[in-house]
Amino acid sequence: MQNFDYFNPTRIVFGEDTIGRLSELLPSGARVLVLYGGASAEKNGTLAEVRAALAKHDFAEFGGIEPNPSYETLMRAVGQVHREQRDFLLAVGGGSVIDGTKFVAAAALFDGEPWQIMEARGENVTRALPLGSVLTLPATGSEMNNGAVITRRATHAKLPFHSQHTFPRFSILDPRKTFTLPPRQVANGVVDAFTHIIEQYLTYPAGGLAQDRFAEGLLQTLIEIGPRALAEPHDYEVRANLMWVATLALNGLIGAGVPHDWATHMIGHELTARYNIDHARTLAIVLPPMLQVRRDSKRAKLLQYAQRVWGITQGSEDERIDAAIERTRAFFESLDVKTRLQDYAINAAALDDLIAQLEAHDMTALGERQDVTLEVSRRVLEAAL
Known part of the structure; x- marks a missing residue:
């Protein structure tokens, strides 16, 4: 067996009716940005549960993250983080939304042009905003790892990155949220x-x-x-x-x-x-x-x-x-x-x-x-x- 260094700090909260625990999982006083994809999270009631759980928190929303999250879209989210001084990110969706949120977390604190993160495969990421996730689509494992794949539409580039700074702090997995997929x-x-x-x-x-x-x-x-x-x-x-x-x-x-x-x-x-x-x-x-x-x-x-x-x-x-x-x-x-x-x-x-x-x-x-x-x-x- 090869030498290895295994580290995984993500807390998994698994089961029915667990979205309501968001309030206890988030840091006190966090200024949260909720990131999601299309209409499915709205239609299946997941966003409504998230909003209810965040009722006592300062939060805003950013929607429209694509199935293959694009650099162009995610940079708009980075702009919102900066304008509103958000300090905690919450991904609500599948792997694409979680991947995109990891990039936003790293890019928001990155010194330089953020696409350099992708070019260096994340080796130049020294810090990132904390993030959590509410998983709605089982597929990528992004809810419990530190990797992401991002596409730059302008150049047809789809590249991965990893960083120890982009592990989710927690991920909520409620299997019922997959019933309507x-x-x-x-x-x-x-x-x-x-x-x-x-x-x-x-x-x-x-x-x-x-x-x-x-x-x-x-x-x-x-x-x-x-x-x-x-x-x-x-x-x-x-x-x-x-x-x-x-x-x-x-x-x-x-x-x-x-x-x-x-x-x-x-x-x-x-x-x-x-x-x-x-x-x-x-x-x-x-x-x-x-x-x-x-x-x-x-x-x-x-x-x-x-x-x-x-x-x-x-x-x-x-x-x-x-x-x-x-x-x-x-x-x-x-x-x-x-x-x-x-x-x-x-x-x-x-x-x-x-x-x-x-x-x-x-x-x-x-x-x-x-x-x-x-x-x-x-x-x-x-x-x-």
Whole structure:
């Protein structure tokens, strides 16, 4: 197992009727800015509960954060923070809203042009405003980690950043807030969480026995409850388990002491930035061919994945690997998530531009061994057509 330093200060408040605890979770005298996305938080009553819980606090609101939060929108929120001297941020929504709130928290106190935060991947962030979240969409794990992904529309750049200063102080997770989500968003959440786990698990053996078993259990849980989350939208236990698995998928626990990949995510980000495809759907496009193209370097873990997650024990090694990759693709398709570039009217003529984007954003040596070159990325995209 590799050396690691695991730190996660986020307090999780999980269960029914927990939004009412906001008042006790916020610092006394905080000047709060509530950030949210579109109309769903208003329609499902979540914002009304938040407003009621904040009745004795000084708070204002900023809405309109997009599904892929944009630098342009978030800088308007930074302006509001400065004008109104807000000192605590509260994200109400899914991963995009929480990601955007983390950027606002860092940018509001940053000395310099805030896009430099993204260019430096957050290494230049030395302080940030405190923030909390009320989660409404289980998917990204942003409610319990320090990372975010932000898009700059003007340049089609979609980049990640991390900082120890942008962990939420607390996150409220009420599974009932997921009952009214559209099926597309629920399916996206399952795929997103599944791929987060894969990116930390399906690399090469590193002696992380507990991490492997944690990851395999989480993957099996998603396989079990993913279809049920779509078929039984008001089943509290199913939605509660989906919400918690999505959080555990990217709160640092299963990734401690083991290598990480993230090549699927980096290529997926370019597809989202260029074509505005839902983030999770880009992952479903890229992951199966990524595993095929890199099957030799991932052979040992692919065989372990086939046996422990999918129960595939018959056939040659290559046959078992093929079956595991095909079962992965079939799982995504069973959630009505398409897995080919052609499903989004993207053909071979688009690949040169996508490779150029990867090069422009310094994505030339990806993966757990930094051996996913631009040529390998091209092979992955060709196999995704």
